[in-house]
Amino acid sequence: MIIIFLGPPGSGKGTQAKKLAEDRHWPQLSTGDMLRKAKTEQTAFGSAARKAMDEGQLVPDQLVIDLIGARIEMADCANGFILDGFPRNLPQAQALDQLLAARRKTISAVVLFQIPDAVLVERLAGRRTCLGCGEMYHLVNFPSEKAGICDRCGAEVVQRLDDQADVVMKRIQIYHHSTEPLQVYYRGQKKLLLLDASQGVGLVSRELMGVLS
Ligand code: AP5
Secondary structure, eight states: OEEEEEOOTTSSHHHHHHHHHHHHTOOEEEHHHHHHHHHHTTOHHHHHHHHHHHTTOOOOHHHHHHHHHHHTTSGGGTTOEEEESOOOSHHHHHHHHHHHHHTTOOOOEEEEEEOOHHHHHHHHHHEEEETTTOOEEETTTBOOSSTTBOTTTOOBEEOOGGGSHHHHHHHHHHIIIIITTHHHHHHHTTOEEEEETTSOHHHHHHHHHHHHO
């Protein structure tokens, strides 16, 4: 299956994609994670993306389309994958359709994470991310046992630059302006499934399994 997780920043796409990936053995293709890795490794992709990411803007379409085009060629994607954070606007969605059509594949479902903006701000303000393994924490909801240290790998746990309040507001605005219109695109393709993402993690997981089945 090829599943797209569509939703605003902080709606829990990454959290649920990781759980589903473990459960179903489909890889999670997160353009945000790929770009952050490229930034850390100071690759050409990373340098091209850095400024836009730090300011909460979308990186150029062709850059992420190339990234996804190369990734879906890999062997672990043969039986399906979860797209987390891609596509994010109409040109990316159209490019994805073309990439998949060229490989005689098609999207199985697009899950829309529905959640009020006020909850997003609270979730992102409290999110902390491990610099080593990428494990995610929340200062109130899921704190690490030792403040600032990852329970899993012992590396430092920090706030993402783009999780600072002013950048979060920008990312939410960009979601409403550029990404939200994809709901109409995928509803037109009869692929859109709705999910109440404002519940606790366990309840969201359970509802996700229900809508996918
Ligand atoms: P990206 O990393 O994709 O960020 P995002 O879409 O803004 O999503 P987030 O990672 O912020 O949130 P999420 O929905 O995954 O929520 P999470 O599970 O982490 O992109 C970053 C940047 O990269 C973009 O701004 C852009 O510059 C660039 N980029 C990436 N893709 C691109 C593309 N296709 N085109 C152009 N540019 C692109 O959860 C958030 C917090 O809430 C965590 O602390 C978590 O523990 C907590 N939480 C999760 N679920 C729950 C729950 N149910 N209840 C309570 N707390 C919860």
